[in-house]
Amino acid sequence: MTVIRSAVTGIGAYLPPKIVTNDDLSKFVDTSDEWIVERTGIRQRHQAAEDQAVSDLALEAARSALEAAGRTAAEVDLIIVATTTPDLTFPATATIVQRKLGAPVGIAFDIQAVCSGFVYALSVADGFVARGHSKCALVIGAEAMTRLMDWSDRGTCVLFGDGAGAVVLEPREGQGTTADQGLLSFALRADGTKQDLLFVDGGPSTTGTVGKLRMLGNQVFKHAVVNISEAIRAAAGSAGVEIADVDWFIPHQANQRILQGVAHRVGLDEAKVISTVAIHANTSAASIPLAFAHGVADGRIKPGQLLLLEAMGGGLTWGACLLRL
Template sequence: MELQPLTKVLRSVVTGVGGYLPDEIVTNADLSKLVDTTDEWIIERTGIRQRHRAAPDQPVSDLAVEAARKALAAAGRTPADVDLIIVGTTTPDLTFPAVATIVQRKLGCPVGIAFDVQAVCSGFVYALSTADGFVARNRSKCALVIGAETMTRLMDWTDRGTCVLFGDGAGAVVLEPGEGEGTTQDRGLLGFALRADGTKQDLLYVDGGVSTNGQIGHLRMQGNQVFRHAVVNISEAVVAAAADAGVNVADVDWFIPHQANQRILEGVARRLGIDEKKVISTVAKHANTSAASIPLALYEGITDGRIKPGQLLLLEAMGGGLTWGACVVRL
């Protein structure tokens, strides 16, 4: 009997990763001069030792462009190749246009598709899933997916419970279509689980907006409640994403969580039975960079040699909304 050829599957493959952090470093000791806190208090509760802060004349698009350039170089691509840009951000340069179109202009990319995704700290995972809908359907040949934030500009510097938690930065990946066999050994994005619960808005939000009070506002958070929901909800999404990909959580080589708080990272890993040696943690140096935290952690893991081609990665995040989600990708 003649064997029929296997049907090929189009996957969204990560071909390049980049990251960027602003030059200014703000230590816990620096913050202790602004608000009633100490280095010991911050480290004990969050694991954070420092964060980066963008310069006053440095909009979030500048951070995104720097990360994008590194990702394109790693992929062996140029801005001329890019036909899709999706930016996950909560802190845009302007109310409009989208940061993605500003990045398109600054990079010198040709006319294509460019828009933002706003899911706060879950923005990068949401943006990856959205880009997958273009790349894996062969509607994009070279996509830039960027998480970029200037979260320090949303801080109330009199609130020690929130202002110590956040930093600025950007991370980016290049996605390109690649053929797979339809198995878990394929390179590319293998599975997703995205969630949102708008009834939990009061746990984490910004108290300003264009159509409410016309102000930028400040970030407000009920930390203990967010912690409780984070560990439970993220764990469920991780299991669901692994099931969607057809893999077991135990098969994952690296767990790359949203860098919100070291205690949350450890709580989720413990709940899922993930060895702490498999967890990429940058929260001590970067703090919470919202949508930028996952690609920044991915970039660091690749740059320092821990993460290698062919390995199975598990990404997860939770942010205001509440929104949360997870993604499985083979590099």
């Protein structure tokens, strides 16, 4: 049986030039490199310049992905930006990227699922590409999380960084098996009763302000390992794939201990985990595509391999995606 799959044909990334090390943070926050590394695995993060908007980060990642796919802006007919730090309350950052990229009139909108945003956005884009409504889609995760930091809160401000990653999705014919190139399965979840564990204390219809990020780290850690593991098993089970057959695990880069805990819980070899948390920190919706691009750039991730993506973020939202590159 012939089916249409949404295939990743290009991956791109962008990180702002400014690097902030743990030692840099220790100059104005009660923390240290040893304290941060021991608890999170993070050693540095990138920070957007004051005149860089999220659309600027997304634009560079999009250009990189299009180049890798051998496509031009003129061919793009769908842009989805996953972000929790948009340029403006409206319009959607995706429409701003469309304008800056010079893409033609098409479909453009944002997805807001915080750190899970890129997985959610892939699922939505799949609904367009695999059903013939898009021939060349850009799915972008882009964040300026440092703009949401309370720099007096050492429990959160040391965790986050800025950046953007993007993929190009195009239709490809398959046989309806796990050997097909493309997105194979998803498992998406949300539990709004856990809102108070991770949220921003502001918004247009409540405080009229942007607000700052608040988190109960220990509780988030506990839910992350359990929830993500369930979604991974569900995504693999839906596709009829054994977790042991996955070539690379590309998780949301929140905390090295979470990455290790999830891998252990689902029986994944830690050697198969793509980890960039030490150099990128938590870039929310940008973390998976940034890690994806990193693994491709260093030669570990190759065409034909089976990849497992996962994330959990505020909401709480979480999810997993299985794909063959």
